[in-house]
Amino acid sequence: MNTALKRHSQPKLSWWRKLLRCMLLAGVLFTSSALVIVTSAIVLEAPPIQVDQTTVFYGADHSVIGESHHGNKRYWIELEDISPSLIDAVISVEDREFYEHNGFDIPRIMSAIAANIKSGSKAQGASTITQQYARNLFLTHDKTWSRKLEEAFYALRLETHYDKEDILEGYLNTIYFGHGAYGIEAASKLYFDKSASQLTLSEASLLAGIPKGPSYYSPFSYPDRAKGRQRVVLASMEATGAITTTERQQAEQTEWELEPPGQLADERTGPYFQDHIEQLIESTDLNPQLMERGGLHVYTTLDPELQQLAEKWVELETPKDSDIQAALAVIDPHSGDVRALVGGKNYEESTYNRVIHAKRQPGSAIKPFLYYAALESGFTPLTSFRSEPTEFQTGTDGNTYTPGNYGEKYANDFIDLEEALAVSDNIYAMKTHLFLGPDALVNTAEKVGITTELDPIPSLALGTQGVRIIDMAAGYSALTNGGQSVKPRFIQKITDSQGNVLMEQKQETKQVLDPKKSYVLTDMMQSMFDLSLDSYTSATGASIAHLIDRPLAGKSGSTDYDSWMVGSSPQLTTAVWVGYDDNREMNHAQEGQVSKRIWAQFMREGLEDELKLAFSPPDGIVKTDIDPETGLLSSEECGPSRTIAFEAGTEPTKSCTDEMEKEAQDGEHRDQHENKLPEKEEKFFDRLKKWFE
Template sequence: MNTAVRQSGRQKPGVIRLMIRFLLLAGIIGVSGMLAAAGSAYLLQPPPIQADQSTVVYGADQSIIGEHHNGRQQYWVDLEDISPNLVQASVAVEDDEFYEHSGFDFSRILSAAAVNIRTLSKAQGGSTITQQYARNLFLSHDKTWSRKLEEAFYALRLEAHYGKQEILEGYLNTIYFGHGAYGIEAAARLYFDTSAEDLSLAEASLLAGVPKGPSYYSPFSHPERANERQQLVLSAMERTGVITAEEKESAEHAPLSLEPPGQLSDDRIGPYFQDHVQSLVEQKYGMDPKQGGLRIYTTLDPELQKKAEKWIRYEIPKESELQGALTAMDPETGDVRAMAGGKNYQESTFNRAVDAARAPGSALKPFLYYAALEEGFTPLTSFRSEPSEFTIGEQGQTYAPGNYGEIYADDFIPMYEALAVSDNVFAVKTHLSLGPDALVNTVKDAGISSDLSPIPSLALGTQNVKPLHLTNAYLPFANGGKKTEPRLITKITDDEGNVLVENEPEINQIFDPRKTYVVTDMMKGVFDVSMDAYTSVTGRSAAHLFNRPLAGKSGSTDYDSWMAGFSPDLAAGVWIGYDDNRKMNHAEEGQISKRIWAQFMEEGLEDELKMDFPAPDGIVKTPIDPETGLLASEECGPSRTIAFEKGTEPQRSCTEELENRQVTNPEENPNQKEEQLPGQEEKFWERLKRWMQP
């Protein structure tokens, strides 16, 4: 028993000695590491005191449309040209021991470490101004232990080779103040439209508080929080003795006149476009545009971009919560010439042109009728427009699509008229007669990557697509059946001109040029107010806004309004709707997309020749009698010229064999794809009587 006790007593000194040896060894290793790091910091060459060069973004005309500065901005100012109020405020609130330490404030580091251990996080920082500057120059802002070690080493290098004034100057020129403003000069201009040199104590104390949380303490977005932070900054300045209590009180009550938000970042032309370019540079090419030194050459037309933004702002009521998107492309190359992802970038940076997926409605019908042409239909192929109910699926469900306003012809109508007036019953009958996959395959061939289901309502555009994709899918109709991928970037070089990325247009023949021309010719009818149809053409409200050959198609759902179309030189698509998917008031809001599109196209093409669409070989343009669908004759009255693939146009005249025509036999009408329905004979004789009247 006693022996056991004595053995236990002999073990304790051994454990203690082991712990002491371990701590000594850890201390030796730690000190050696610190000495090695310090020695390396002194032996290595001085790190660059300024950030990398700016990344410059160019438009299609080689003009500069934007820059990424990685904190440097274009406004680097010397320390003596920065208001002492701002310098003192920043030191007081960010690092009041800045002039005493050698890059580290160990009391702050230990305090932050204690908080992080207690909360099991790395949320609390103890970084000095030198460490923050090192992070801005060289590192990401990820809160990882490895990044902290790198930050500490860079801070050592900065302190080893530069004086406090140089470090402070660099810090104040690279710190982020929110809303695209890097550096104090950019921030002073952004928030107060003044220079950093002229900042008052009240202005300086407000700005010095922003970098702690540029979004959280934004004077634009959260003025109350910014004011509370300003009080903290002023208290820190009083505590450190750089201002008196009277000066503090005076600054707290001094009136501040903030500029309207966004005037600095508005110097970017096409901010939605540039955001998407930045995303492509990062995700597709694995580069960081904020690192600097890149030259990014884009397809944006600055003048066309201004017109796109102009018409969206003009047509969408300012007080309305309606949003809009517009994309404009070159049909031949696929180059994106303009992109507006919303009506106001400063209010919402969400890019609806590339990220919003919405139902296109009838804007999908041109692809349906192209698929029909491939199956032997012609522009004169007829179905009956009337309330219809279809039995679908194995369970025998019924589907009853309706026309807008429940307006029907109650008669057979040809395809060209069905497209112009956007007859939904005709579209569903066409879709079902072609089979469920024809439209899906055609749309995918055109470049729409959405996961579409071959359901009957797909003919009416009930499944979502993105505005950029829809505009791009229209290009084959304007480009002889050639599909072109959207191109935003033509070339990326480094600052010495070495080409890092070069993009040529991606062009593939996917559609038959004759059939695409026939569809294009039918799409021109959308704006033909002279068409003798049973109801108005859908482009009627916009037809008077342009004076050149254009083809297009509108689309609408309860929640969306679309207009897409093209000339030989330019294609554009417009979407209008609410972000929260609320229903639109189509009586008041349903025509906005058409007006934006029409006015943008007219103004955007004002310097271009008024060229019609060139017809490929194998196309014949034939005058047709709208009443009979046969070849026109003066005796039959007004005619309409329609494009056909050669060999599919009618061969008989409207004056031939009218009395002998077997109206009860549908096989006599080669353009008719539907079985005889009751009432057809009466309708035909009514038309005949009207034709024979003097």
Template sequence: MATARVPRYQQTQQSVQKIGWFRWMIRSALIAGILANVGILTVIGISLFMAAPPIPSGASTTFYGADHSVIGEHHQGERRYAIALEEMSPAIVDAIIAIEDRDFYQHHGFDIPRIISAILANIEARGKVQGASTITQQYARNLYLTHEKTWSRKIEEAFYALRLEAHYDKEDILEGYLNTIYFGHGAYGIEAASRLYFDKSASELNIAEASFLAGIPKGPSHYSPFNHYDRAKERQKIVLHAMEETGVITTTERMEAEEASLSIASPGQLEENRTGLFFQDYVEHLVEEEIPDIDASMLQQGGLHIYTTLDPELQEKAEKWVEREIPSHSELEAALVAMDPTTGDVRALVGGKDYEKSTWNRAIHTARPPGSLLKPFLYYAALEDGFTPLTAFRSEPTTFEIGDNGEVYAPGNYGDLYANDFITMSEALAVSDNIFAVKTHLFLGPNTLVDIAEKAGVSENFSPLPSLALGAENVRVLDIARGYSTIANGGSRVTPRFITKITNEEGEVLYESEPTKEKVFDEAKTYVLIDMMTGMFDTSMNSYTSVTGRPIAHFINRPLAGKSGSTSFDSWMAGFSPQLTTAVWIGYDDNRPINHREEGQISKKIWAQFMNDALRDELKMAFSPPDSVIKVEIDEETGLLASEECGPSRTIAFEKGTEPTASCTELLEESMDAEEREEEIAQKEEKFLDRLRRWFPF
């Protein structure tokens, strides 16, 4: 079939319409271009017309304790140096330009091709994977602007960058940038960083050292050479490749720098005028990486006021007792966290015995098996299942069959000491009987302890192993302090809090937090557990073995509850008063075995001495029982209600309705009746024998 022809006048009309649209688009583009150029020229003109923006000397970022006293400042003291660009090693200048802004000398404040490239990369990755800020923009942001992530701030940043470029030489901008950029641990500027990490002037830096330092500002906490040397080395390789790509070093120089051995200086100089060094390091980490809308560049800018939960007096006492109780010649390490159990506020933190020798924060970054510290959580689960403090199992060598393949598990008690008799749950906790714990764990089902530990905030990653009852999984000191605070406050899980508020120079609040609590345990059962946990200090409970708190019982002069724990490589102590929870760990960084005879009690002594010292001026508060708890005098021999006619007794807390109702005297009467019957039988047997003798006189 023939196709109908479009009349010539219609073709002409369509062509005219297309030409019209095309001309309109060209005209619109020309007008937009003219307007854009006029706008750019206007902005440039204003930038040139306005006076040069003043370059401030740099404000301090100040850290405050819970009492609002200053515990540390950045941008002050000997770790802030301003040196001329000519005094800096050419290697550090090349490294910074290569990794941060390789077109620094070509652009006029911002790099449009780089911005477009970053936008496309971020769209493709569906996230922010590439930045586009030039050195000038970063310097402008650090000097004049807030760090809110808005378009208006970006426009201001570009405007200030133009003003800087219009009034200052490239060398002046680069010099200012290198003198103010933040390198972590309170070191601002390349000279401070060079002295801090390499104990030398920035003029002496070689290619390997310069490339190493140039990688740190991207994340001063994440790439800290003191805490994460391997990360810093990986970042150095990225910097070296950037230097090779820009042609400032050869491939041979790059390879030599990658393989060069770096001698990192001791961080001892960081101690000056700072309280709670490990604590402040972690606060910096939180500011850089975990607090919304505040990052490392804001620390770099300075002028922040960071209000923390640290109690300077408690911090001093914590450090004092760690130092006193660990022998000076020993390679043992220690960690301590003290926390307000009602709020989760961290009052003191020790990440190691000597910050000058090692800045590795063992309270936060090290996880080790806690041993018997998990038993209180196990016995809370048992209380939920219907156990009482008087529930009994036999303490004796036991081999447990586990799984379906004939596998066995044969734990033992410390020192191979067993009652070889029934013991109560209360006694088992006081003397830390392992057999009782494993029997309870397997009776409840291995997943029960996993769930309870997660509820308490101890861990979310435990495996349901038979050995979990004896603390075979790794935990952090901070997590133990959190879990024990859940018990101390009556059953509410708290979130560890380090920062209460952050403000800028003008006092504007940038971040603020409130304590968070969530009820996870029953209050009555938690109190019964607390009452059992006081038993570790009660030497009257010594039986087939001693209570685990016997070596420190003489230090205890107020209501305290706690639990010790140990493995072949670790020694732990954790416990609390109503006002303060403290967890302590000691061990070796290389995981070598500790000598329990000589070193095994150190964690307990640190804990007891610190708790005594920390609470010296506080009221001696008792743990307050809820109305649903009753305290009863129990006869130690029978486990029934005590009486003067029976033996020694002790007061035990029970949830109402679970306490014994029979008296020990009833059992005593039954016992006496049994003895009388036995005597009567014996007399009859004797008479019967006498008769036999008369019948058979031989």
């Protein structure tokens, strides 16, 4: 019996022995590997900890538009000359165990691994200051396990060959603080015009929070975000005992005295554009900190000559003695390449990029997207609605909406789509919007590249919801480009010092609209500059018509707070916005034409050396001379005519002379009726008289 039990237990014991041997073998291999890694870190020579190469930014013509001089324009400062508050702030928020670990913090790593496994991503990091320094000096910013292992190895090499003070000093002198400032001394001079040794607790805690997102937390561009990040840093300092609660509260309440950002413009071409390039790189694996290693070549889409002209006309046409702002975006409508960008009227006063980040009400500039949806629903350029003061029912609960035309001018008669677009009749737009249904305009705007979420409400037809300037330029490009949407492109590619491509962005186009309907709409949009348009009010582009010397299609827009002009030639699409950052009301009598003048002057000079091309119609388009009075085919007998583009099969087939003949016949019938009436009345009274006799 005992023998049987013994034989039965032998397989189980053998399994445990195998597991134990495997564990011992794994332990030996791990220990051996660790010894090899540590020995290699000790035996290999100390890695270099300074960089001095230059990263170069190129325009579309491959001319240099900006440089980042790593090492040459960086101020290296000794650790002992850096404010203790700054050192405490950085250690508290970035790596509290910096002086205790040997390059990497095992508990933090395990915690991050657990969090990433739970979330199914690699979003949460656990890099120490040493690891970050190693990554900035030697590695890419890919979130891969192989890169993490390399990072740990380089961190170990740094810890082996350098003192903690050397590592911290190097880190603080190379970390990126935004707006071209590398290192704490450069950042201190940039933001506060003082040495890093003179930083107060409030200033130090602000700067310590910036490297997490140099563009996102820029106190120049986003002071609210920077303030929130500062509170996080101060709370970390309080938690580590570096400051008291009273000191934290005082620092939070202290107002910053930032230097004006005038020094940021320096000699860069298109500073707003280049700031956005940095933001784009931040959002990819090529973090701007990678550029600290230097030697990169960033090829952009900017046209330096167009950029110069854009800045020139924004400066000349925008009032200087006012807080009013202006912004402009120029796109190649066929490729989506951004050729020029002006984020505000003065970069030295405000680095906030309104083209990319501001969401402003476009007013009537949204109407082309509405009228494209109308063409899809069967409208033609001659579809008519009555223009008159109108109260619109906006639901079943009795609510009403009563918009008006500018200056309260109405035709008090029927007007067609082309005329409504040229004079920007709001009543026609509202009737179209309600006829099509609430989602038609929303869907079209989304198709052409409007990225903000629009609500399908009645007033959307009059542009009462905010959109981005860059999106409006992209949206109008789709109309110009035969219905192909374009995604704005800023970077063509980035290469390293050896010419290896690190990142490349392809041009993205997609057919989203019908080419024929897009052309019909573009053809109608040229009417806003037509002084011959004899209507109840002038065309909205009449004030700049004298500056138009080539085929251009556009639409203006205005609200109480915004003024827009957006339009295209076959070669360029330009969107211009003017308004106040704080949404105060504009004086349209004095400021309402600024956006149009900027747009017209830029388009005229920017296209001066280009062929005066007409918009190219696709197959299936017919251009027909129309009598404006009747909306029928023109004839010499009917007077002046207008040439209008139609999709083949939707143009009128009757002549205005047919209408004249019909009116003549109707008039003749009326005359006969009127001539006979007295005779009948006489006979009636004669009969009545006889009846009484």
